Amino acid sequence: MAFTYFFRDLQTLRMIIDHMLPSIRGRTHINVWSAGCAMGQEPYTIALLLKEHMGQMIFRNVRILASDIDHSNLFGDIIGKGSYPYVELKRIPEEYFARNFTPDPDKNGHYIIAEDVRNRVAFQRHDLLTLIPPGKNFSLITCKNVLLHFTEEQRIKIIRMFYESLIDGGFFLTEQTQKMPTELADLFEQVTPNAQVFRKLPASSRS
Numbered sequence: 001m002a003f004t005y006f007f008r009d010l011q012t013l014r015m016i017i018d019h020m021l022p023s024i025r026g027r028t029h030i031n032v033w034s035a036g037c038a039m040g041q042e043p044y045t046i047a048l049l050l051k052e053h054m055g056q057m058i059f060r061n062v063r064i065l066a067s068d069i070d071h072s073n074l075f076g077d078i079i080g081k082g083s084y085p086y087v088e089l090k091r092i093p094e095e096y097f098a099r100n101f102t103p104d105p106d107k108n109g110h111y112i113i114a115e116d117v118r119n120r121v122a123f124q125r126h127d128l129l130t131l132i133p134p135g136k137n138f139s140l141i142t143c144k145n146v147l148l149h150f151t152e153e154q155r156i157k158i159i160r161m162f163y164e165s166l167i168d169g170g171f172f173l174t175e176q177t178q179k180m181p182t183e184l185a186d187l188f189e190q191v192t193p194n195a196q197v198f199r200k201l202p203a204s205s206r207s
Contacts, residue, residue: 006041006048006084007091009144012195016140016171017049019191019199023169024139025054030062031138033165035128036146037066040079040121041088044113046142047120048096059120065135067126076123082113128158133165141166142173156181163187168202 024030030050034043043066051059068075078084083104089097089111100117104110126134128146141162147155159181162172172188174196180188188198 004038004041005088005091006045007093008041008045010045010091012173012197013045013049015192015195016173016197017046017053019197020139020171021053025058027139028061029137030058031135032062032064033133033135033138033141034064034066035068035126035141035143035162037068037075037079037123039075039084040066040082040123041084042066042142042144043079043121044082044117046140047117048092048100048113051100051117051120052096056116059116062120064121065138066121066123067134068123069127070125076125079121079123080118082118082121083107083110084113085110128161129154131157131161133161136165137167138165138170139167140171140173144173144175147174147178152181156183159184160187163200166200168200170200172198172200 032046034046037043043064047062047064050062066079070076086109089101100114101111104112124134143162147158150158163184166172171191176196178196180190180196180198187201189201191197191199
């Protein structure tokens with residue numbers, strides 16, 4: 001499970017977006033993959049940040065794939081409706097909240113994300129262990145609090161799949177406690193020593 005509330009690990013997400021924006025502004029398709037998305041708090045956080053930083057015209061080019069193995073068969077419904085209890089939303093800055101959320105008429109204490117944000121996020125059931133990515137040419141892949149459930153050998157295979165699914169210069173984010181395996185050190189460069197944020201190195205630049 002990636003997030004349990006919105007705008008968690010905000011400093012790291014903002015840093016990634018600041019690094020991403022110069023390279024993606026001219027792209028007609030901006031693809032993001034939130035792997036192990038749980039109930040959608042992380043992909044919607046990314047969508048809200050991109051909307052606020054990009055402007056509406058460029059934001060229309062964003063497609064965020066939210067995937068999870070979803071044994072409960074509930075995640076897709078929750079993400080599709082975009083309705084969340086306020087306790088999960090209280091970290092959202094007031095100005096973001098006012099522009100992007102309205103009370104859910106069907107659930108007391110819940111709020112629905114704006115349609116233009118919901119339209120940027122799509123859920124897909126996916127098992128990382130298939131090693132078959134649900135898409136390609138991603139500018140950003142996030143996978144937090146998921147890899148720890150796998151063996152080291154499985155983690156290496158999954159991260160290699162992420163590498164192959166990213167555009168050159170694309171970003172990969174995982175949790176702070178999950179270090180990059182030494183076997184994959186030549187595939188990425190760490191963007192900052194303070195977070196597990198990595199940029200894909202093109203094959204031509206690797207020794």
